[in-house]
Amino acid sequence: DAMVIQNPRYQVTQFGKPVTLSCSQTLNHNVMYWYQQKSSQAPKLLFHYYDKDFNNEADTPDNFQSRRPNTSFCFLDIRSPGLGDAAMYLCATSRDIAGENEKLFFGSGTQLSVL
């Protein structure tokens, strides 16, 4: 049974048209992460939530925002998608933050295309 669920699996949007990707978890984990993975590249952390505390990576563009209305759900909002934002977006959770042995649980990802 899927524990980290991402919808939709594929998302197509138009250049400049806002888009929202969703992630839900059944693990009751405190931390939720969003990673961007471009083709043939390593996943890159955009930001994470520890409970309600939002932590942005220094090099994440302002175009990317996130919301976490409750423990189970987290959303990635791209305000004005550009062609360079086409990528796989991976959501992940962990029980706690930091700690060298904290394992992340990933969803299946949302593949975003920008036309």
Place this chain on the structure above:
Amino acid sequence: AQKITQTQPGMFVQEKEAVTLDCTYDTSDPSYGLFWYKQPSSGEMIFLIYQGSYDQQNATEGRYSLNFQKARKSANLVISASQLGDSAMYFCASQGAQKLVFGQGTRLTINP
């Protein structure tokens, strides 16, 4: 800062053979963890194995083992008796203070 280097963009192996995927790391954290994830074409990142920096023994999980050489800063993944279903991208990652950092990955193809 953490950096993971995977020098093999792609590898081709015959079914049932063992395969070693290379990973070297660089970190300033005194304590850290090393992970291997598998990413099939479906996209999901699947956890395979974990090694703590202070663990005395190499980690093993079924057909997966991690050859950890701390002095050389390497954490190679060994897959024994490879299967067709092992074909996927494999990512090495390190985690110290708050952040999991991935390498560029190795695409493994198992030939029948």
